[in-house]
Amino acid sequence: MKFNRNVLPNKEEKKGLFKKIHLSNNIGDFVFERLTLLFAVSVFLLVLLMGYEMYQSSKLSIDKFGLSFLSGSTWDPVKEIFGALPIIYGTIVSSVLALAIALPLSIGVAVFLAELAPSWLEKPLSFLVELLAGIPSVVYGLWGVFVLVPWIRDYVEPYLSDKLGFLPFFNGAPYGFGLLAAVIILSVMVLPIITSITRDVLKSVPAAQREAALALGATRWQAIKIVLADSRSGILGATMLGLGRAIGETMAVTMVIGNRALISPSLFDPSYTMASVIANEFTEATSELYLSSLVELALVLFVITIIINGLARLLVWSMDRKWRRG
Amino acid sequence: MENIISVKNLNAYYEKKSHVLKNVNIDIPRNKVLAIIGPSGCGKSTFIRCLNRMHEVVGGTITGSIELEGEDLMKTDPVLLRKKVGMVFQKPNPFPTMSIYNNVAAGLKLNGTRNKKTVAPIVEKSLKQAALWDEVKDSLDISGINLSGGQQQRLCIARTLAVDPNVILMDEPASALDPISTSKIEDLIFELKNDYTIVIVTHNMQQAARVSDYTAFFYMGELVEFSETRKMFTSPDNKKTEDYISGRFG
Numbered sequence: 001m002k003f004n005r006n007v008l009p010n011k012e013e014k015k016g017l018f019k020k021i022h023l024s025n026n027i028g029d030f031v032f033e034r035l036t037l038l039f040a041v042s043v044f045l046l047v048l049l050m051g052y053e054m055y056q057s058s059k060l061s062i063d064k065f066g067l068s069f070l071s072g073s074t075w076d077p078v079k080e081i082f083g084a085l086p087i088i089y090g091t092i093v094s095s096v097l098a099l100a101i102a103l104p105l106s107i108g109v110a111v112f113l114a115e116l117a118p119s120w121l122e123k124p125l126s127f128l129v130e131l132l133a134g135i136p137s138v139v140y141g142l143w144g145v146f147v148l149v150p151w152i153r154d155y156v157e158p159y160l161s162d163k164l165g166f167l168p169f170f171n172g173a174p175y176g177f178g179l180l181a182a183v184i185i186l187s188v189m190v191l192p193i194i195t196s197i198t199r200d201v202l203k204s205v206p207a208a209q210r211e212a213a214l215a216l217g218a219t220r221w222q223a224i225k226i227v228l229a230d231s232r233s234g235i236l237g238a239t240m241l242g243l244g245r246a247i248g249e250t251m252a253v254t255m256v257i258g259n260r261a262l263i264s265p266s267l268f269d270p271s272y273t274m275a276s277v278i279a280n281e282f283t284e285a286t287s288e289l290y291l292s293s294l295v296e297l298a299l300v301l302f303v304i305t306i307i308i309n310g311l312a313r314l315l316v317w318s319m320d321r322k323w324r325r326g
Numbered sequence: 327m328e329n330i331i332s333v334k335n336l337n338a339y340y341e342k343k344s345h346v347l348k349n350v351n352i353d354i355p356r357n358k359v360l361a362i363i364g365p366s367g368c369g370k371s372t373f374i375r376c377l378n379r380m381h382e383v384v385g386g387t388i389t390g391s392i393e394l395e396g397e398d399l400m401k402t403d404p405v406l407l408r409k410k411v412g413m414v415f416q417k418p419n420p421f422p423t424m425s426i427y428n429n430v431a432a433g434l435k436l437n438g439t440r441n442k443k444t445v446a447p448i449v450e451k452s453l454k455q456a457a458l459w460d461e462v463k464d465s466l467d468i469s470g471i472n473l474s475g476g477q478q479q480r481l482c483i484a485r486t487l488a489v490d491p492n493v494i495l496m497d498e499p500a501s502a503l504d505p506i507s508t509s510k511i512e513d514l515i516f517e518l519k520n521d522y523t524i525v526i527v528t529h530n531m532q533q534a535a536r537v538s539d540y541t542a543f544f545y546m547g548e549l550v551e552f553s554e555t556r557k558m559f560t561s562p563d564n565k566k567t568e569d570y571i572s573g574r575f576g
Contacts, residue, residue, distance in 0.1 A: 208415060216486070
């Protein structure tokens with residue numbers, strides 16, 4: 001049979017083809033297409049609307065404090081002075097430290113699950129990791145209050161301050177409640193997210209890549225390193241999801257962090273996060289300005305989350321682009 | 327003729343249940359091209375995987391003995407073995423996060439050779455041997471996945487050559503490529519056999535006839551016939567071989 005090249009649509013015809021689909025006479029296709037478009041646009045509108053609403057409701061505090069809302073370090077509802085710096089500091093430090101602990105652990109667990117574990121062990125372990133992600137955060141909080149905090153107070157903090165007390169990070173009275181407890185509980189909470197996504201990413205790397213490495217005389221560990229390099233943008237995405245969860249986590253953190261707006265280098269001191277402040281104080285916010293400041297705090301949290309996600313996208317994009325066309 | 331690999335009573339299994347290779351005995355001559363032909367599922371790929379112990383990666387076990395230059399393969403460290411017995415796969419599989427240069431240098435880096443003065447000439451030599459140098463010499467720092475399929479496969483061959491193996495195993499290296507790329511790969515094989523022993527699995531009878539010195543015909547896990555390619559394609563001893571070559575089955 002002779003192959004007839006004219007059967008295939010050329011570029012112009014292809015464009016026409018798609019146009020035809022768009023203006024299809026088929027009413028079902030038309031409704032379906034418009035409906036999905038509507039859903040997609042509504043997600044975008046929702047984000048804009050939320051931002052706008054928060055901006056409107058926090059106008060009072062924005063006008064009153066201006067930039068000093070971000071740079072001021074006094075959070076005093078009685079005198080109605082609201083400076084959110086210690087709270088922003090507490091949020092970012094607790095999340096970043098939690099991530100610093102959780103990330104290497106998660107990658108280790110994911111590598112074991114995806115590359116090394118025999119399948120009879122992999123399935124139950126993966127299930128357990130995913131179960132960890134499904135535990136309600138108030139349960140983590142309760143466990144934190146009754147198990148983690150006493151343990152930190154009686155053993156971890158005295159030990160750290162004894163051995164490493166000369167460092168400002170491990171200096172201070174061992175309360176138990178404080179930044180350290182929040183960091184540990186957050187790292188446990190983000191571990192399952194990062195682990196399960198990283199495992200899926202590793203598993204999606206084609207077997208041909210592992211075989212290529214092994215056939216060149218790579219050891220098992222060297223082959224895994226090549227697989228990890230292939231999946232770095234996926235792992236970065238997982239990390240950002242974990243960071244997002246850590247920054248927004250409210251209940252468990254509120255229960256163990258000590259809830260005092262304080263900038264201190266010591267991990268033993270109490271701290272405060274934006275989500276915790278909002279959850280704790282919105283019922284007591286009697287004055288207009290107080291409420292408005294809490295909403296502004298929410299707006300700051302919202303913006304920080306968007307910035308972090310944007311930066312992550314940018315990083316993934318630039319990394320991919322570098323390899324698509326050098 | 328001198329043999330580089332000698333296989334005796336080789337049996338291969340996947341998870342004990344499926345018996346993929348049955349009592350294979352074959353001596354592979356040095357610096358020649360051996361083509362392995364046979365219908366799908368006859369154990370061709372498994373056979374060449376056994377030659378650098380890549381069968382273990384996919385969960386296979388073997389009995390019998392394979393000797394490479396007199397040394398028992400199963401007693402050699404697989405990492406060292408695979409540096410002597412390289413492999414090129416059916417689908418081109420360059421490392422996507424590495425540049426063309428680093429793809430070729432990958433094997434050397436895995437060995438711990440990082441000195442640029444040592445690596446750079448080897449990269450150039452390997453790319454030249456793989457007949458790819460002229461096409462990529464100005465874009466060594468772009469990713470290997472920007473190349474065409476045929477170029478990618480030659481990149482994979484260059485990557486294998488850089489480690490300086492004695493034997494190169496090729497598992498249907500041209501079956502995913504267009505005719506022009508295929509003929510480039512075949513020319514390449516013809517060049518390479520001066521310095522290397524090549525074992526190539528192929529579904530393409532003409533390819534086997536064109537590139538190989540010896541041909542082995544596998545059927546249902548058994549080695550049916552092994553002889554010089556010229557003889558195999560003109561007067562095969564076995565009826566099954568004749569039927570397969572002439573396209574009556576398979």
